[in-house]
Amino acid sequence: MASDSAESNMDREMILADFQACTGIDNIAEAITLLELNNWDLVAAINGVIPQENGILQSKFSSEGSQASMYGPPSHAEAADAAAGGAVPPPSSSSSSSSPPSSSALAFCPINSSSRHIVERQPRMLNFKVEYRQRCVELVLEEGSTVGEIKQILESELAVPVSKMQLKGWKSGDVSDSTVLKSLHLPKNNSLYVLTPDIAPTASTSKNSALQDSLNQSFLLIISHREAQRDYSLNFPGSRTIQEVKRNISDLTNIPVRHQQWEGWPASASDDSMTLALSGISYPCHHLSVCRRSSPANMQEPTEECADVHMISDSEGDDFEDASEFGVDDSEMFGMGSSSCRKSPMMPENSENEADALLHFTAEFSSRYGETHPMFFIGSLEAASQEAFYGKARDRKLLAIYLHNDDSVLSNVFCSQMMCADSIVSYLSQNFITWAWDVTKEANKARLLTMCTRHFGSVVTQTIRTYNTDQFPLLLIVMGKRTSNEVLNVIQGNTTVDELMMRLMAAMEIFTAQQQEDIKDEDEREARETVKREQDEAYRLSLEADRKKREAQEREEAEQVRLEQMRKEQEEEKEAIRLSLEQALPPEPEEESAEQISKLRIRTPSGEFLERRFLSSCKLQVLFDFVASKGYPFEEFKLLTTFPRRNITQLEPGSTLMEAKLFPQETLFLEAKE
Numbered sequence: 001m002a003s004d005s006a007e008s009n010m011d012r013e014m015i016l017a018d019f020q021a022c023t024g025i026d027n028i029a030e031a032i033t034l035l036e037l038n039n040w041d042l043v044a045a046i047n048g049v050i051p052q053e054n055g056i057l058q059s060k061f062s063s064e065g066s067q068a069s070m071y072g073p074p075s076h077a078e079a080a081d082a083a084a085g086g087a088v089p090p091p092s093s094s095s096s097s098s099s100p101p102s103s104s105a106l107a108f109c110p111i112n113s114s115s116r117h118i119v120e121r122q123p124r125m126l127n128f129k130v131e132y133r134q135r136c137v138e139l140v141l142e143e144g145s146t147v148g149e150i151k152q153i154l155e156s157e158l159a160v161p162v163s164k165m166q167l168k169g170w171k172s173g174d175v176s177d178s179t180v181l182k183s184l185h186l187p188k189n190n191s192l193y194v195l196t197p198d199i200a201p202t203a204s205t206s207k208n209s210a211l212q213d214s215l216n217q218s219f220l221l222i223i224s225h226r227e228a229q230r231d232y233s234l235n236f237p238g239s240r241t242i243q244e245v246k247r248n249i250s251d252l253t254n255i256p257v258r259h260q261q262w263e264g265w266p267a268s269a270s271d272d273s274m275t276l277a278l279s280g281i282s283y284p285c286h287h288l289s290v291c292r293r294s295s296p297a298n299m300q301e302p303t304e305e306c307a308d309v310h311m312i313s314d315s316e317g318d319d320f321e322d323a324s325e326f327g328v329d330d331s332e333m334f335g336m337g338s339s340s341c342r343k344s345p346m347m348p349e350n351s352e353n354e355a356d357a358l359l360h361f362t363a364e365f366s367s368r369y370g371e372t373h374p375m376f377f378i379g380s381l382e383a384a385s386q387e388a389f390y391g392k393a394r395d396r397k398l399l400a401i402y403l404h405n406d407d408s409v410l411s412n413v414f415c416s417q418m419m420c421a422d423s424i425v426s427y428l429s430q431n432f433i434t435w436a437w438d439v440t441k442e443a444n445k446a447r448l449l450t451m452c453t454r455h456f457g458s459v460v461t462q463t464i465r466t467y468n469t470d471q472f473p474l475l476l477i478v479m480g481k482r483t484s485n486e487v488l489n490v491i492q493g494n495t496t497v498d499e500l501m502m503r504l505m506a507a508m509e510i511f512t513a514q515q516q517e518d519i520k521d522e523d524e525r526e527a528r529e530t531v532k533r534e535q536d537e538a539y540r541l542s543l544e545a546d547r548k549k550r551e552a553q554e555r556e557e558a559e560q561v562r563l564e565q566m567r568k569e570q571e572e573e574k575e576a577i578r579l580s581l582e583q584a585l586p587p588e589p590e591e592e593s594a595e596q597i598s599k600l601r602i603r604t605p606s607g608e609f610l611e612r613r614f615l616s617s618c619k620l621q622v623l624f625d626f627v628a629s630k631g632y633p634f635e636e637f638k639l640l641t642t643f644p645r646r647n648i649t650q651l652e653p654g655s656t657l658m659e660a661k662l663f664p665q666e667t668l669f670l671e672a673k674e
Contacts, residue, residue: 012035012040015035015040015042016028016031016032016035018042019031019034019035019042019045019046022046022050023046023049023050025049027185029258030187034048034049049124049188050124123142123143123144124142124143124182125140125141125142125143125188126140126141126142126143126181126186126188126190127139127140127188127189127190128140128141128150128190128191128192129189129190129191129192130150130154130167130192130193130194131191131192131193131194132154132158132160132193132194132196135158137154137157137158139153139154141153141181142181143180143181143182143186144180144181144182145180145181146177146178146179146180146181147167147175147176147177147178147179147181148162148177148178150167151165151167151177154167154194158194160194160196160199162177164196164198164199165194165195165196166194166195166196166197167192167193167194168192168193168194168195168239169190169191169192169193169239169241169275170184170192171184171186171241171243171244172184189273190273191241191271191273191274191275193215193239193275195215214238214277214278214283215237215238215239215275215277216237216238216239217237217238217277217283217284218235218236218237218238218284219235219236219237219238219276219277219281219283219284219285219286220233220234220235220284220285220286221233221234221235221236221245221281221285221286221288222285222286222287222288223249223288223289223290224287224288224289224290225252225253225289225290225291226289226290226291226363226366226371227291227292227359227362227363227366227378228253228359228362228378229362229375229376229378232249232252234248236276237276238275238276238277239275239276239277240275240276241272241273241274241275241276242265242269242271242272242273242274242275242276242279243257243272243273245276246260246272249290253290255290255291255292259292259293260290260291260292260293261290261291261292261293261294262288262289262290263288263289263290264286264287264288264289265279265281265288266279266280266281267280268280269281291363291366292363294367344364345364345406345438345440345441346360346361346364346365346404346406346438346440347360347361347364347404347437347438347440347441347444348360349441349443349444350443350444354379354380354381355378355379355380358376358377358378358379358435358436359378361376361404361436361437361438362376362378362436365415365436368412368415369415369416369419369420370420372420372422372425373415373419373420373425374400374402374419374424374425374428374429374432374434375428375429375434376402376434376435376436377433377434377435380451381401381435381437381451381452381455382451382454382455384399384433384435385399385455385478385480385485387433388432388433388478388480389480389485390480392522393515393518393519393521393522394515394519396480396515396518397431397432397433398431398432398433398477398478398479398488398507398508398511399432399433399435399477399478399479399480399485400428400432400433400434400435400475400476400477400478401435401436401437401474401475401476401478402419402434402435402436402437402473402474402475403436403437403438403439403448403464403472403473403474403475403476404436404437404438404439404440404472404473405438405439405440405469405472405473406438406440407440407469407472408469408470408471408472408473408493409470410470410471410472410473410493410494411472411473411493413493414473414493414495415473417497418495418496418497418500421497423497423501424497424500424501424504427501427504427505428504431504431508432477432504439472448464449461449464449465452464455485456478456484456485456487457484459487460476460487463487463490464476467490467492471492471493471494472492472493473493474490474491474492474493475490475491475500476489476490476491477489477490477491477503477504477507479507479510479511479514481514488507488510488511489503489506489507491503574631574633577628577633578628578629578630578631579629581625581626581628581629582629584625585622585625585626585629586615586618586622588612588613588614589613589614589615590613591613593615595615595616595617596615596616596617596658596663596664597613597614597615597616597664598613598614598615598616598618598657598658598662598663598664598665598666599611599612599613599614599664599665600612600613600614600623600657600662600665600666600667600668601665601666601667601668602627602639602667602668602669602670603667603668603669603670604630604632604669604670605637605670605671605672610626610627610630612626614657615657616656616657616658616663616664617656617657617658618656618657619653619654619655619656619657620648620651620652620653620654620655620656620657620660621653621654623639623648623657623662624639624649624653627639627670632670634649635673636672636673637649637670637671637672637673638650638670638671638672638673639668639669639670640668640669640670640671641666641667641668642667642668642669648660648662648668
């Protein structure tokens with residue numbers, strides 16, 4: 001039986017390789033879908049992809065046959081030989097008197113290393129279903145056509161100008177009119193829709209306006225990932241297709257679309273190419289759930305004991321993955337395995353990633369015992385310990401480590417009646433972080449012991465070793481302490497719900513007492529830290545104020561020094577000017593001088609008098625220089641006569657004293673300029 005299955009798998013692999021080589025389809029998932037639609041008939045599948053007028057695949061050529069046998073449809077026996085990869089001799093040029101098709105119309109398709117088929121290549125045809133308001137247009141175009149050509153055809157069909165037409169529904173987003181369809185890697189069947197925001201709907205299209213509005217609406221999908229015990233709240237426009245939603249969920253959950261099993265889609269959502277607006281889901285919010293689909297070998301026939309109805313994704317555009325990654329051999333992959341209910345292991349052996357192992361454990365636990373069970377922590381034991389022990393004291397919890405063993409006769413009873421009891425599930429979810437591991441396989445058990453030694457010490461490891469298989473499953477209750485983690489209790493599988501609850505509550509009492517002490521210590525520590533922070537802040541502000549005060553004082557002193565320096569410099573400059581003016585003055589004439597002398601008496605602002613004799617021929621500038629040499633510069637003071645009042649400083653400095661009528665004597669006074 002195993003040899004027949006292996007041989008069948010090998011044949012299908014050869015058929016898949018031959019089909020891809022002939023059609024040029026690189027997407028494995030698309031190729032498998034097309035072969036499955038034709039029941040793995042290679043000739044029929046190729047005919048469906050590359051249609052020909054007179055048959056496309058010649059399975060066997062007779063060197064003595066006529067041209068009709070050479071290019072006509074193949075017989076059933078020939079098709080079988082072609083599917084099995086039989087040797088095909090090349091056609092003889094003498095087999096017909098008429099000329100064969102040209103070489104440009106023929107392409108050699110390698111079936112295997114020992115045979116070849118001749119396939120006449122034709123352009124691949126794509127089917128489009130375009131919706132516009134109340135109309136639906138179906139188109140068939142070559143994949144070498146452009147998006148603009150589709151719009152031109154729709155313009156004639158819908159009477160909508162291309163410039164006002166928006167063609168939506170492309171999986172790759174918006175595309176330009178010059179885009180070639182082949183570059184978009186489209187499947188054979190496609191669904192599109194036309195939007196015309198610039199064209200108001202008429203009375204005949206009033207019903208479609210609601211559809212147009214729903215396409216523009218935003219739908220909130222709350223999707224529950226059952227294995228990870230996690231909900232995703234995602235917003236999608238109404239124009240998004242179901243297939244695109246499933247692809248997005250595949251990116252979030254790492255569950256390929258072909259392996260997704262859904263619950264919650266309405267019955268009207270029968271086509272993955274359907275938009276959310278047309279699928280019948282609730283607006284504005286709709287709840288869905290998704291999990292990884294079980295392998296065909298683990299799926300049961302719908303009997304009284306084993307029956308479940310789910311919406312299973314089977315889209316043609318999703319990526320194909322190796323079935324062995326999910327524990328499914330090739331015979332199961334193609335529906336050839338046993339359909340009876342078989343118990344798969346709770347956890348794969350030698351799993352590289354602990355999170356993946358826990359996901360598998362959770363899914364298998366749900367499959368066996370139902371969805372009502374404790375929420376198992378998905379992650380490593382170290383991560384679970386961090387989550388339980390190392391947060392704030394108020395947020396800490398006990399860590400419950402569930403150790404499962406399928407070889408124990410107590411496992412099914414403990415899981416179904418204890419672990420799945422509503423009271424136990426509720427109590428564990430509120431007060432514990434629950435982490436699980438399967439020790440059925442020796443490799444997994446050894447890995448667990450290594451983890452326990454690293455996190456809890458050798459005592460816990462030795463304790464687990466002392467329990468034999470019949471005493472499993474075990475539930476270890478671990479409490480985090482300041483210095484080390486302590487195992488409060490080890491609950492064996494031979495217990496009752498009441499006893500299990502009592503032991504959990506007893507552990508919770510011990511933990512609560514310790515938690516209250518930790519909370520008190522933490523509050524006191526935070527209070528001390530708060531006081532210290534406030535003191536440090538006050539000290540910092542005081543230092544800052546002192547620094548600013550000191551800087552202001554330093555700036556003030558520096559400014560005073562600068563002003564004093566400037567004052568000294570100005571005084572020195574004035575004194576230098578005064579001395580230079582004093583030295584430049586002509587000597588004072590004698591009273592008995594033969595020349596005419598003008599005797600001037602000048603009163604200063606302080607009340608003192610300056611007296612000097614000048615030659616009447618002296619210039620006024622000499623008088624000004626004399627006054628400046630006494631400390632009253634011409635720029636700051638003005639020289640006035642008493643009566644009549646005249647401002648001498650406004651006269652021409654080149655005028656003589658005689659001309660200024662300051663002869664033979666005159667009394668003047670100095671006044672500061674405003």
